[in-house]
Amino acid sequence: MSQKTATWALIGVLFLSLSACNNNQSSPNSQSESNPEEEVIEERLILENATLNQVNSDGETLWKLEVKKVVYRQNKEKAELEAVKGELYQDGNIFLQIEANQGEIIDNGKQINLQGEVVATDPRNGAVLKSEKLEWSPEDQLLVIPQPLTGSNPRFNVSADQGKYHTDQEELELIGNVEGVSNESPLRLKGKQLNWLIPEDVVQTNQSLQVDRYDSETETITDQVTANSGKVNLDQKMVFLKDNVEFKSSDPPLQAASNAITWDMEKKLLRSEKPIKVVQNEDKITLTGNQGQIDLETEIARFQGGVKGVSESNQAVLFANRLQWNLPTQEMTAKGDVIYQQTNPSLTSKGEEATGILQNKNIVVKGSKQERVTTEIVP
Numbered sequence: 001m002s003q004k005t006a007t008w009a010l011i012g013v014l015f016l017s018l019s020a021c022n023n024n025q026s027s028p029n030s031q032s033e034s035n036p037e038e039e040v041i042e043e044r045l046i047l048e049n050a051t052l053n054q055v056n057s058d059g060e061t062l063w064k065l066e067v068k069k070v071v072y073r074q075n076k077e078k079a080e081l082e083a084v085k086g087e088l089y090q091d092g093n094i095f096l097q098i099e100a101n102q103g104e105i106i107d108n109g110k111q112i113n114l115q116g117e118v119v120a121t122d123p124r125n126g127a128v129l130k131s132e133k134l135e136w137s138p139e140d141q142l143l144v145i146p147q148p149l150t151g152s153n154p155r156f157n158v159s160a161d162q163g164k165y166h167t168d169q170e171e172l173e174l175i176g177n178v179e180g181v182s183n184e185s186p187l188r189l190k191g192k193q194l195n196w197l198i199p200e201d202v203v204q205t206n207q208s209l210q211v212d213r214y215d216s217e218t219e220t221i222t223d224q225v226t227a228n229s230g231k232v233n234l235d236q237k238m239v240f241l242k243d244n245v246e247f248k249s250s251d252p253p254l255q256a257a258s259n260a261i262t263w264d265m266e267k268k269l270l271r272s273e274k275p276i277k278v279v280q281n282e283d284k285i286t287l288t289g290n291q292g293q294i295d296l297e298t299e300i301a302r303f304q305g306g307v308k309g310v311s312e313s314n315q316a317v318l319f320a321n322r323l324q325w326n327l328p329t330q331e332m333t334a335k336g337d338v339i340y341q342q343t344n345p346s347l348t349s350k351g352e353e354a355t356g357i358l359q360n361k362n363i364v365v366k367g368s369k370q371e372r373v374t375t376e377i378v379p
Contacts, residue, residue, distance in 0.1 A: 045072040052079075052086075054109045061089045062138050063112065067103070079105040084114060088136060088167075095167050096143070097121045100134070112136040125170055125198045126153040129163075141168045149174075155201060155234050157181050158194070172196040185237050185265060188212040204231035211239050213265060223296070224248045225263060239263040245272075252299045252327045255279045258292075268296040276303070280327065283359055284312035287325060299327040307334070311359040316342040318358055330357045340365050 052065040068083035081103035088096040101116030113135050120129040120143065131149035136142075143165035150159045151172055161176030173195050180189040180196075180203060189203060190210040196203050209230040213223040228243035240262055247256040247263070247270060258276040263269075276292035278301060279285070290305030302324050309318040309325075309332060321336025334354040340363045341348045349365040356363035 046070070047072075052081075052105070060092045062109070063088045063136075065103075065112075077106070077108050081105065088112075088138075090141065090167060095122060095124060096136075097123065098134075110137070110139065112138075120165075122167075122170065122198075127170075127172070127198050128152050129165060129172070141166065143167060151196065153198065155183055156196070156203070157183065158189075158196060158203075160194075170198045172198065182234055184234070186214045186216045187232070187234075187237070187265065188214060189232060201235040202231060202233055205229060209241070211241075211263070222250050225261065227261075237265040239265060249296060252296065253280065253282055254294070254327070255281070256292075256294060270294040270296065275306075278303075283330060285330070285359060286310045286312070287323070289323070301325040301327065309334075309358055313359050314342065314344075314361055316340075316358050316361055316363070318354060318363065320354070330359065332356065332358055332363075338365060 047070050048068065050067050050070050052063075052067065052070065054062045054064075056062055063086065065081065065084055065086035067081045067085075069081070071080040073079070082101070084098065084100045084103040086098055087094045088098060098114060098118070098120045100114035100118040103115065104113040105111075106113060113133070115133050118129075118131050118134045120134060121127070122129075129143075129145065129149060129151050131145045131147050133145070133147045135144040135146065137144070145163040145165065148159070148161055149163050150157070151163070151174070152158070158172075158174060158178065158180040160174035160178040163175060164173040165171070166173065173193075175193050178189070178191045178194045180194065181187070188211070190212075191205050191208060193207045194203055194205045194209075206229045208226070208228055210224065210226045211230070211232065212221045214221045225239065225241060225245065225247040227241035227245040230239065230241040232239050242260050245258050245261045247261060249255075256270060256272075256276060256278045258272040258274050260272055260274040261276075262271045264271075271293045273291055275288065275290050278287045278292065278294065287301065287303055287307070287309045289303030289307040292301065292303045294301045302322075304322050307320045307323040309323065310316075317340070318332065318334055319337070319339040320334035323332060323334045325332050332355065336352065338351050338354045339348065340350075340354055342361050342363075349363075351365040351367045353366045354363050355366075
């Protein structure tokens with residue numbers, strides 16, 4: 001076995017070293033006549049089974065590649081690679097392990113392009129990125145993925161039309177038709193643009209977002225929420241949504257809308273510190289309040305501040321400071337400055353507390369020790 005090494009200057013103090021190993025046991029004469037291991041043809045240097053290595057002025061490795069074949073074109077300052085496998089370094093540590101069918105080293109190592117079944121693995125967080133093309137810029141610490149890609153780690157899988165991986169922050173920016181699925185809970189995300197903060201187990205966006213909870217056996221969506229922006233904590237199974245938030249549930253069947261909603265998926269709890277509106281179309285009931293909470297497990301909703309309940313079927317209205325709504329039984333318990341209004345017959349009752357079913361006009365208003373119930377009947 002013979003081993004040969006060739007080096008050439010890249011730029012300034014940067015350099016590129018190549019090592020090649022030839023397993024051909026042929027005689028020197030036959031080797032020079034056919035398939036030479038190294039040859040210079042039209043300002044090209046061709047090496048087979050080569051190891052390429054680039055370091056900076058401090059002697060730190062920037063990248064190290066093993067290739068089946070490399071063709072270096074000196075006039076174009078470009079090296080063409082076949083069957084690439086290697087590592088990319090940052091501050092002297094490996095941050096990406098890469099594989100690809102083909103590649104290019106451009107502008108004396110300032111950029112590395114990989115093509116064909118590209119796989120990039122970050123050993124720091126277990127993320128695996130796959131695409132047909134990848135562009136690495138060492139100076140910018142940026143991995144550009146201009147074609148459709150998938151990304152995954154043990155907790156989350158995602159796909160998009162294109163992406164950027166900020167290697168110093170371990171953050172994957174996904175652009176276009178983004179879809180993500182949690183591996184630990186029946187959670188699916190969709191959006192135009194998402195940022196996956198991998199070490200924090202957080203996915204966030206300042207653009208439109210859809211989050212689905214689905215039945216893992218039937219794949220049927222049970223709950224769905226949309227918003228103009230949001231954040232999902234994959235570890236805590238918490239969803240934080242802002243601006244034009246709309247929530248839909250099939251069990252119990254209801255819709256909720258607010259400008260800010262927090263969804264605890266594990267506890268099946270929906271909360272809002274902003275004005276919230278809840279509609280149950282089946283019974284034609286609408287509840288609004290300055291704050292609200294819906295327990296999807298117990299099917300009980302609670303509202304605070306400026307609460308108003310409306311039954312569309314009979315035009316009955318209930319006002320209160322606080323209200324609890326039992327969704328299966330439809331029974332409401334209202335407290336504080338209660339006002340109940342109905343038509344046919346038309347009446348208004350005021351008191352401190354009320355209980356009953358609004359759509360049945362079966363509301364009992366109670367007073368307090370300090371103030372009795374007042375009722376006004378309009379003939």
